[in-house]
Amino acid sequence: MALDRPNDLSAFWMPFTANRQFKQAPRMLVGADRMHYRTADGRDVLDGTAGLWCCNAGHNRPRIVEAIQKQAAELDYAPAFQMGHPKAFELATKVRDMAPEPFEHVFFTNSGSESVDTALKIALAYHRAKGEGQRTRLIGRERGYHGVNFGGISVGGIVNNRKFFGSLLTGVDHLPHTHLPDKNAMTRGQPEHGAELADELERICTLHGAETIAAVIVEPMAGSTGVLLPPKGYLERLREITKKHGILLIFDEVITGFGRLGSSFAAEHFGVMPDLITCAKGLTNGVIPMGAVLATSEIHDAFMTGPEHMIELFHGYTYSGNPIACAAGLATLDTYAEEGLFERAADMAPYWEDALHSLKDCPHVIDIRNMGLIGAVELEPIPGEPTKRAFDAFVKAYEKGIMIRTTGDIIAMSPPLIIEKDHIDTLIGTLRDVLEEID
Numbered sequence: 001m002a003l004d005r006p007n008d009l010s011a012f013w014m015p016f017t018a019n020r021q022f023k024q025a026p027r028m029l030v031g032a033d034r035m036h037y038r039t040a041d042g043r044d045v046l047d048g049t050a051g052l053w054c055c056n057a058g059h060n061r062p063r064i065v066e067a068i069q070k071q072a073a074e075l076d077y078a079p080a081f082q083m084g085h086p087k088a089f090e091l092a093t094k095v096r097d098m099a100p101e102p103f104e105h106v107f108f109t110n111s112g113s114e115s116v117d118t119a120l121k122i123a124l125a126y127h128r129a130k131g132e133g134q135r136t137r138l139i140g141r142e143r144g145y146h147g148v149n150f151g152g153i154s155v156g157g158i159v160n161n162r163k164f165f166g167s168l169l170t171g172v173d174h175l176p177h178t179h180l181p182d183k184n185a186m187t188r189g190q191p192e193h194g195a196e197l198a199d200e201l202e203r204i205c206t207l208h209g210a211e212t213i214a215a216v217i218v219e220p221m222a223g224s225t226g227v228l229l230p231p232k233g234y235l236e237r238l239r240e241i242t243k244k245h246g247i248l249l250i251f252d253e254v255i256t257g258f259g260r261l262g263s264s265f266a267a268e269h270f271g272v273m274p275d276l277i278t279c280a281k282g283l284t285n286g287v288i289p290m291g292a293v294l295a296t297s298e299i300h301d302a303f304m305t306g307p308e309h310m311i312e313l314f315h316g317y318t319y320s321g322n323p324i325a326c327a328a329g330l331a332t333l334d335t336y337a338e339e340g341l342f343e344r345a346a347d348m349a350p351y352w353e354d355a356l357h358s359l360k361d362c363p364h365v366i367d368i369r370n371m372g373l374i375g376a377v378e379l380e381p382i383p384g385e386p387t388k389r390a391f392d393a394f395v396k397a398y399e400k401g402i403m404i405r406t407t408g409d410i411i412a413m414s415p416p417l418i419i420e421k422d423h424i425d426t427l428i429g430t431l432r433d434v435l436e437e438i439d
């Protein structure tokens, strides 16, 4: 149906967007293929961000498109509660098989935010099932991003995502963030300094009583806050302390899951196994909303008690394991495997790292960080106008044909894993021009 008022942009209240700025000068995308978006004014824009960190196999991948089309005609929807359909079981098995060994069970959600709130709820209910119902506290980290639902913003640590929304969950505390620019600026890969920041968890345990803490949730590599890598030894230390105190460790892998760092999950990449993993985004290549929580058998089995006709976990969504999302997920994971995209990301990472760090002499640049196929360029803020410089860079970059993302005064990039070296040259070369042109 045609719009009554064809060019009316007023009805759509856009998420995480400067609505008034956008509507004056819209950046409208109308198509996408592999590494490029197509704009309404007919330009190709190189995707330096895999959409929103999610289109890991690039755009318009035939296998995924066909799977969705076929599934829509075969079984469009099946009730998610007390009923099943084969593809949900097939996808859960596939995710399990590609996850690190202890993760035997998969609970489907529709987004990263839902995965996070699901994992927090599973952690609380697990302790209760084990007779430790006093473990109700949840620990997050400053600058952490865990989506936008109440659980996620409570444990999250991005101030603007929290401060407008009341008192949030009670019983939450936060670890300090790990950004130490004085010591770690311009590090390639994991920084040397900061492992000791994990010891703050001991202080929090002493303060509240470790036996009251249910879970610690962190992004193994913090993405949305501007790509903060874990200092060497930091995740290991968190794992040690949580284990010692019987606290569950949750890795939020909504960005790092499905190849971003060159392996299926960051847990495998860093060799540190949490108790729960949240994921979304790359699970379906971003094409259909879907997320998941991966649980160990120890956690899952703690729920499998009581009369067999009883529901074990009172949680789920109308669209948990939606058939079309499952079809998209299966086709996505097949595409990753067939094209060896995770290995490709690992192979391309050194070239990506060199290209990114070649920007260190550009105006305004105060730090560059990278790992796998992810990278950030941090800019000196304009005095009195934080975020403006990076936003100007984002707008100019789009005009020049590259898509980047900004958060604060940090430019973040996470291209599709199908990126070629000449795309990297174009992306970084154009970004250099942008940085030289902005004030």
Ligand SMILES: Cc1ncc(COP(=O)(O)O)c(C=O)c1O
Residues within 6 Å of the ligand: 053, 110, 111, 112, 113, 114, 116, 145, 146, 147, 148, 219, 223, 224, 252, 253, 254, 255, 280, 281
């Ligand atoms: C680590 C992390 N957790 C959760 C989310 C929220 O995901 P969604 O936007 O799908 O709700 C994101 C989104 O970027 C994320 O990066």
